Structures are given as C-alpha cells and as structure tokens.
Amino acid sequence: MSKLTRRTFIKQASVLGLGSMVLPGILLKKTSALTAQNLPDIAIIEGTRIFENTLLAVERLGGMSRFVKNGQKVGLLINSDFEIPGVYTHPDVSLAVVKMCFDAGASEVSCLQCVISEYWERSAHKTAMEPYLTRLGNETLNRFPAKFENGGFVKKEIIGAKHLKEIEVVGKLFEVDVLINLPIAKHHATTLFTGALKNMMGVNTRATNVTFHLNGPKRNDPVYLAECIADLNRFRPADLTVMDATSYLTSNGPSGPGETAESNKILAGTDMVAIDALGSSYHGYSYEDIPTLAAGEQAGLGTANYHNLKIHEEKA
Amino acid sequence: MMRLFLLTYLLLNAFLLQATSIHGLLPENKSCGDWLVVGQTEYYASDELYFLINGGADLYLEYGFKEVVAQSYQNNVNEKISVEIYNMGSSEAAFGIYSLSKSPQGETANLGDFSVKTSNSLLFTSDSYLVLMRSAAASATVREGFCLLAESILRKNPAEGNIPALIEHLKLNANDVRYLRGPIGLSSVYYFDAANLFQVEEALAYQQGDTTLLYFAYNEAQKTVEVFEHLKKMLPSKTKFTLLESQASAFNLKDKKERTLFFTLKQNAIQVALN
Structure with a gap:
C-alpha cells in the first residue's frame, strides 16, 4: 500500500500554486500528469471531525471537480433510512458531499432515495448548510417500501446480467450525469456486511429487491x-x-439496535469493491466471508485486493 | 327476517374475528389517555414482511414469523409512537427475536414476559407475540405512552409464554442468553461461514466470564455426529481458521483475530467455546 504523505501533498500543491501564477497552460498539463500518476485510488482520513474529514478525503482524490463538472446533474445514494447512530451514514458525510457538489458547479444535486428532514437535523452543520439543503432535490417517491405503482420508477433490462434480467429502478437515475454512493460500513445479518455494493439496492423498488x-x-x-x-x-x-x-x-444489522465499533475513518474512491474490502476488514472479516467481494470482482467492478492500489491514509 | 338474521350473524362473526385476530390486539382510541390512532393500520403476513422491515426481515422469517400489524399513535403535542405487533408463531420464537434484538443499552420495563426499554423504544414479548414501539422523541410523555399502549395490549393478551426448554435444560437465566434458530441469528453472535455448516435446529449463546459459549442442540444423535465431523473437516480448510488440535470428540481452532475456538461433541449437542 503506497502512502501519499501530507508533506508530499503539500509539496505537490505548492508546485501547482506556483505554476498557476506563471504558465496556466503548463499547469493544465501538470494537473493531468498528477491525476494520472500521483493521485491515490482511495483516500482514508481518520479522525473525529466527520464533516471536515469528508471534505479532505475527496480533496485528496483530486477534489470534487475531478468527478463533477460545471453544469452536471448529480445523484446521491445515502444510507439514511434508520434512526440509531451507527446504523445510517452520518449526515455530516452527506452534507460535506452536497456542499462539494454544488461548489464544483453542479446544476442539480438530488437524493435518489428519499431522505427525511429529521436526518439532516442530526448534524451540527445543518444550519450552516441550509443554503445548500434548500437546493437539494429529493426523490420522495423512492421511500421504503418503494412501490412501482406509486410512480417515479421505470423497468429496465440488464443486458448480460447473471441473474437480474429486469429491474424496477428509480427513473431519476437516468437523468443524472454523476452518481455518488454514500454507504455506511455496517453489519448485515444476511450478507454479514453492507457497504458500497449493497447500498445500491436503494435505487430499486422493494419488489425488485425481494427477488434478490x-x-x-x-x-x-x-x-x-x-x-x-x-x-x-x-x-x-x-x-x-x-x-x-x-x-x-x-x-x-442492518437496522439494530446492536453493538457498535468505531474506526473514525472516512473512505473515498472509485473502486467500490476495494472500498467494501477495506470497510469489511474493519469488522475483521476476510475476503471469503463477504460474497459480494468475489461477485463484484467477477462482474469487473473492481478489486478486493486493495494492497495493489494506491491508498492515501492520513490522520486529521 | 332471514336478512336480519344473516346480517346479525355476519356482524357477530366480524366482531369475534376482530377480537381474536392480531388486529384486535391494537390499542383503541380512548384506551390510552391522549394517545390516538393516526394513519392507516398495516398488516403483513409471511414474505410480505420484506415490505415492512427495511433489512432484517430474513431474521424474523428464520424464526417462523407469521404476521404483523403496525399502527401509529399521536398525542396532543404531536409526538408519535409506532407500534408493531408480531405474531411469531410460538413464545420460543418471540423470545428468540427478543433475545437478539434487545438493545445492549436498554433496561427492563417489567412488562409482559420479557421487556427492555431505551429512551425512545420499548420491546417486549407476550406469549407468541413480540411488540416493538419506537418514537423519534425521547420525552417523559412518550415513555408514559409506551407504558399505556403496552398495558392495553397486555390486557387483551394476558397469556404468558414459555421460555425455550433448552434454557431450563442448561439451567441458565433467560435474560443472559441469545436463543438461535438458524444461520442468520448465529451470524450476529459469531460468523463461521456463509453456508449453514451447523445445520442449526436450536442453539444458545451466552457468556461465562470472558468466554462466549455456543450450545447447538439436535434432535438426533446421528445428525449431531455428522455435523460435528463435517465441521471438523470443513472449518480448518477455511483461510480464516488454523487447526490447533484435533481428537475424536474435540478440536481447537484459532481465527484471524487470535481467538481460540474449542469444539466439543456432546450427547445430542455441539458446544463451541470462544475465548
């Protein structure tokens, strides 16, 4: 696991800052070279300041503008539909992502699964983030138990699927340019662990998910x-x-109440399989314990062997 | 005259059905102080449970879940309590879900057969029923509401349930055990494998000092031996375990967290001690 140290990061940032004053054209080329060669695949920030550490994690990946371009529409999938802390994605994580998306120039940011207002109330940053929350869209029709007949869903075929030939999926998914997944790394009685890959079930109707x-x-x-x-x-x-x-x-899990543990870590990256492998490792689970890891690899979604990826770890 | 008789008969039947069905257990308006029925009553049976529980329905179904009725109540300061009454089919099954679901931070509420309360939830069993109440608020009025609603349910279903015979057999305190009926419940105590290697019929998990004991009971001696031999062969082949020692009726493993697992074959039972 290679580590991008704070010193290296500051050094790179300084080089970029100097370049921007002298030759913007060179800066552009230099940024591309850094993106390709030096940015980590996954950033892990450890500490108790959840909002700030979420901002930092995405910053270490190259910033939200790497993922969200000016004028694009963003869909967020937040695991929010529970009441006990440790069972839902902390709202500070979600608020930080909402802020970064709008700051990056997103024309629209929407929650693809309904998030109730009480969820945001649980964050100490809620008042400060109110201007962002008033702009945030919310797919209220995709609320548990999401039903096709209530509207907001479309039926889609999955070409080449192993089992899931047709799904009922929230229509808004097809309007967004960028999809950001915001899971929590928690226990699940049936699958043992639920993280990034399993959280995607939140875009489906309940009827589709029951078939799983x-x-x-x-x-x-x-x-x-x-x-x-x-x-x-x-x-x-x-x-x-x-x-x-x-x-x-x-x-x-997944709804508790139950025992909880703390790693105080925020993980950000594009490889969902690797992020799930890391998240499940905090529970002490191995690769063979979590069938979604092998299934995700076989589907070409990423690698569970995160040791081969460039991972930036930092305490903040 | 015939029509009047038929109408009376149908009304009487409907009344009796309501009184004996799970719907009849729900508290009515005016029976619980300021707490009044709000919204629609929901009812789900067997696999429909997936449409009430967002994650975790599998566990209830593993215990033999039959049906559930759900209703919200609201008081005059707009606090809400959601009430779910689950018919688990037997008092042992109701106890099993209770033993796994009770909050570690909770305290007894002295209601029904077994009960536990937190600042914003109440969970209790009454015979084959498991009752769960939750509220977003954690006020004194909500806690009072929990008691009023629970007492109303208990007045309608005063029957007491049995605890699983296995608990008495091992001379354990029911409040200190988790009662298991399958691999999903087992994974909440310790995760061995995705496959149901223990072929769980019923099991208990409990603490003895720093040791967690798992006691798997089987109806047939032959099945017990077969399961034990299969475990002895399969578990050491998993990368998470290392075989330390193996004898005819016992073997020891070490897991990746450096915990030692002692497996012992007993009469119609397999005991696992986790250190």
Whole structure:
C-alpha cells in the first residue's frame, strides 16, 4: 500500500500554486500528469471531525471537480433510512458531499432515495448548510417500501446480467450525469456486511429487491444475493463512493439496535469493491466471508485486493 | 327476517374475528389517555414482511414469523409512537427475536414476559407475540405512552409464554442468553461461514466470564455426529481458521483475530467455546 504523505501533498500543491501564477497552460498539463500518476485510488482520513474529514478525503482524490463538472446533474445514494447512530451514514458525510457538489458547479444535486428532514437535523452543520439543503432535490417517491405503482420508477433490462434480467429502478437515475454512493460500513445479518455494493439496492423498488432474497436456489442464498448486487452495480456503477466508517453497527444489522465499533475513518474512491474490502476488514472479516467481494470482482467492478492500489491514509 | 338474521350473524362473526385476530390486539382510541390512532393500520403476513422491515426481515422469517400489524399513535403535542405487533408463531420464537434484538443499552420495563426499554423504544414479548414501539422523541410523555399502549395490549393478551426448554435444560437465566434458530441469528453472535455448516435446529449463546459459549442442540444423535465431523473437516480448510488440535470428540481452532475456538461433541449437542 503506497502512502501519499501530507508533506508530499503539500509539496505537490505548492508546485501547482506556483505554476498557476506563471504558465496556466503548463499547469493544465501538470494537473493531468498528477491525476494520472500521483493521485491515490482511495483516500482514508481518520479522525473525529466527520464533516471536515469528508471534505479532505475527496480533496485528496483530486477534489470534487475531478468527478463533477460545471453544469452536471448529480445523484446521491445515502444510507439514511434508520434512526440509531451507527446504523445510517452520518449526515455530516452527506452534507460535506452536497456542499462539494454544488461548489464544483453542479446544476442539480438530488437524493435518489428519499431522505427525511429529521436526518439532516442530526448534524451540527445543518444550519450552516441550509443554503445548500434548500437546493437539494429529493426523490420522495423512492421511500421504503418503494412501490412501482406509486410512480417515479421505470423497468429496465440488464443486458448480460447473471441473474437480474429486469429491474424496477428509480427513473431519476437516468437523468443524472454523476452518481455518488454514500454507504455506511455496517453489519448485515444476511450478507454479514453492507457497504458500497449493497447500498445500491436503494435505487430499486422493494419488489425488485425481494427477488434478490427469494429467487435464488434457496431462500437468502448469500451467493445468489451477492451476484444480484453485482448485476445491479454493473448496470450503473457509482462514479464516486464516500463510505462512513466512523461509528458503525457490528451486530444485529442492518437496522439494530446492536453493538457498535468505531474506526473514525472516512473512505473515498472509485473502486467500490476495494472500498467494501477495506470497510469489511474493519469488522475483521476476510475476503471469503463477504460474497459480494468475489461477485463484484467477477462482474469487473473492481478489486478486493486493495494492497495493489494506491491508498492515501492520513490522520486529521 | 332471514336478512336480519344473516346480517346479525355476519356482524357477530366480524366482531369475534376482530377480537381474536392480531388486529384486535391494537390499542383503541380512548384506551390510552391522549394517545390516538393516526394513519392507516398495516398488516403483513409471511414474505410480505420484506415490505415492512427495511433489512432484517430474513431474521424474523428464520424464526417462523407469521404476521404483523403496525399502527401509529399521536398525542396532543404531536409526538408519535409506532407500534408493531408480531405474531411469531410460538413464545420460543418471540423470545428468540427478543433475545437478539434487545438493545445492549436498554433496561427492563417489567412488562409482559420479557421487556427492555431505551429512551425512545420499548420491546417486549407476550406469549407468541413480540411488540416493538419506537418514537423519534425521547420525552417523559412518550415513555408514559409506551407504558399505556403496552398495558392495553397486555390486557387483551394476558397469556404468558414459555421460555425455550433448552434454557431450563442448561439451567441458565433467560435474560443472559441469545436463543438461535438458524444461520442468520448465529451470524450476529459469531460468523463461521456463509453456508449453514451447523445445520442449526436450536442453539444458545451466552457468556461465562470472558468466554462466549455456543450450545447447538439436535434432535438426533446421528445428525449431531455428522455435523460435528463435517465441521471438523470443513472449518480448518477455511483461510480464516488454523487447526490447533484435533481428537475424536474435540478440536481447537484459532481465527484471524487470535481467538481460540474449542469444539466439543456432546450427547445430542455441539458446544463451541470462544475465548
């Protein structure tokens, strides 16, 4: 695992700052070279300042402008639909991402799964972020138990899917240019771990998701469930994943109450499989424990062998 | 005359059905002080449970879930309490879900057979029913509302349930055990494998000092031996385990967290001690 140290980062930033004063053309080329060669695949920031550390994690990846271009529409998938801390993605993570998207010039930012107002109330940054929240869209029709007949969903075929041939998926997904996944790294009684890959089930109707559990060779077959999740992610992989691994449920998941643990880490990156492998490792799980990792790799979504990736770790 | 008789018969039937069905357990208006029914009553049976529980329905179904009725209540300061009454099919199954779901931070509420309360939730069992109440508020009026609603339910279903016989067999305190019926519940205690290697019929998890004990009980001695032999062969082949020692009726493993697992074959049971 290669580490981008704070000193290296500051040095690179200084070089860029000097270049911008002298030759903007050279700066552009230099930025591209840095993006290709020096930026990490995954940034992990450890500390208790969740809002600030989320900003820092994405900054270390090259900033939100690497993912969101001026005028683009962004869809967020936030694991917010629970009431106990450690069971939902901390709202400071979500608020930081909302801020970064608008600051990067997004014309529209929407929650693809309904987020209730009480969720934002749980953040100490809520008042300060009010100007951003008033602009934030919310797919209220995609609220548990999301039903196709209530509107807001479309039926889509997944070409080449292993199992999931047709899904009922929130229509807004096809209006956004950028998809950002905001999971929490927590326990799940059936799949053992739920993180980035499984969080994508939030774009589906409940009826579609029930087929993941019941249509396999036996009820709740973990491999079948994992392969359905991989099919879904291959249909529309997230462009960026920001995972909350600060405080999370380690038993009686996914809804709790149960035991919790703290790693105080925010993970950001584009490889959902690697991020899930890291997140599940905080629980002490190995590769063979989590069937979504193998299924995700087989679907070409990334690698669970994060040791081969460039990972930037920093305490803040 | 015939029509009047038929109408009376149908009304009486409807009344009796309401009184004996799970719907009849829901508190009515005026029975719980200021707390009044708000919104629609929801009812789900068997696999429909996936449409009520967002993650975790599998666990209830593993215990034999039958049906659930859900209703919200609101008081005159607009605080809300959601009430869910689950018919788990047996008092043992209701206890099993209770034993896994109770909050570690909770304290007993002295309601029904078993109960635990937190600042904004109440969970209790009454015979084969498991009742869960939650509120976004954590006020004194909400806590009072929990009690009023629970007492109303208990007046309608005063029957007491049995605890699993295995708890009495091992002379354990029911408040200190988790009662398991399958691999999903087991994964909340310790994760062995995605496959149901133990072929769980019923099991208990409990603490003895720093050791977590898992006791898997089986109806047939032959099955017990087969499961034990399969475990002895399969688990050491997993990368997360290292075999330390193996004998005819016992073997030891070490996991990646350096925990030692002692497996012992007993009469119609397999015991695992996690250190």
